[in-house]
Amino acid sequence: MTQPVGTEAPARGAGRNLNLTDLADRYGSDKGSRKHRYTELYHMLFHPYRQRKITFLEMGLLIGGPEQGMDKDRETADLPSIRMWLEYFPKAQIHGLDVSDFSWFSHERFSFHRCDMDDRAEIARVAAAMPSPDIVIDDASHASHHQQNAFLEIFPKLAPGGLYVIEDLRWQPESYEQEGITKTAALLRSFIDDRRFSHADSAIAAAFDALIPQISACIVHPVRYQKQRRDQVAVIHKR
Structure with missing residues (x-):
């Protein structure tokens, strides 16, 4: 049987007990043990979804791009995390969003949005x-x-009981970050501490506050339990 473009055959022995970190390391995703180790958290959170027919969206599909000084029309040739998700969630429809073009990647369960x-x-x-x-x-x-x-724009569309994850809360690119805007980490911390969102722009604060009835929980996880590190993850659970 021919594999779809950009995919690999599952590892021997892969199945319900497949470990997400092992997959990340095999496909070269920076979410695995070689860098951020986010997959240690994700495996615990996502394992109950593995065999379900879910819809999964990842925004940002490959290291690099305008945030690191590269042209948005750069040539792209790999999708490490998408290949990882396609194997980890064998029944899921996987959607990818990026400012660069990944429309060359073809898989019956993958849709790309630029x-x-x-x-x-x-x-x-x-x-x-x-x-x-x-x-x-x-x-x-x-x-x-x-x-x-x-x-x-996207959290209101999240399915009830769904999970919304924001990675790398403590790193913002100088090329994109706007002066005077409240950092997302601080915005989420204000909600965790006060049950309301505090933002330098009152209109943005009000827009976030309007979503509070839809939020069941919000955690900010310091990966490796080192609060000063850049690799922190927010997880927001929808009611």
């Missing part, structure tokens, strides 16, 4: 074009306003 996170209207268009996601991971530019644009 989108500029600076434009909330574009994000809203993408959200409207896909089913309600059960899991969302924001690993895009990491600019605070991009993270907040995405959350305001």
